[in-house]
Amino acid sequence: MTGEQSIQCPVCQTPILIEYKALIQGMRFTCGNCKASIGIASEAISVAKETMKKYDELKTQFRDGKKVNK
């Protein structure tokens, strides 16, 4: 798993390859067609990091076979 996803450029609809871990760290990605750059808004980075951490924890629990309590 490379962690590469693509999202459509909101300007020209060209798929933009993004690496979600870098995106969550605040990196911006540029559309190859219209050169628009996209990134997470600075105020949303903490939310993304928190969700990412939770997602990784759940994946670790799942991989190790631990019971996830809800």
Place this chain on the structure above:
Amino acid sequence: MAKKENYKYEFAGLPIYDIIGKPLIAIARAQNMMSKEQLRTMLDACFKYHNGAYEPIMLKMVVTRSFLEPATKPGKGPELKMISTDFFLPMITIFPINALGIENVDIDFNVEITSQYMVDKDEIDEGGDKISAQPSSLECLGKITKGPGASGEDQEQSYENNSSFRIAVEAGTMPLTKGLLEIINIYTNAIQPIDTSQKNHQTL
């Protein structure tokens, strides 16, 4: 002191369909457990449960691009300016979610047929009369014996003391389910620029 007795009985065996079917049922259950766990992981990480419904966690994104503003005053050239647009993406479209599933199962065992019997399938009413006559079928009882490597006297010994049942399971990534793909598709198609001058929209 109660006398201990050694009960030794001959295990007659299990129906063949049970011997073959049970490991397959176990694998189906394992697959079911994995699917449930993955679904819960996805719902916990990418959705919020609110008023009886799951709402996707939305992430505010910014797209920035440059444009040339035409000259407004005579004698001046066009000016390069930057414009930023906000849009919202559901968290689920950013994380690389893979569906993990059982790809290949290899079950290997030897069965010793211990007994065979005919099953009469005739339907008989309360008075004892035959309602319909159906062909009888042969049922077999069997025991799992040691693996295919055993031979000769060793094999005979193994019938009594050992049984061998080898299951090799390979897990791999499976295509995402149609429903999940549809959810991602709906949100991906709903990406629309938002006018940042309107401050009444909800942001994260």
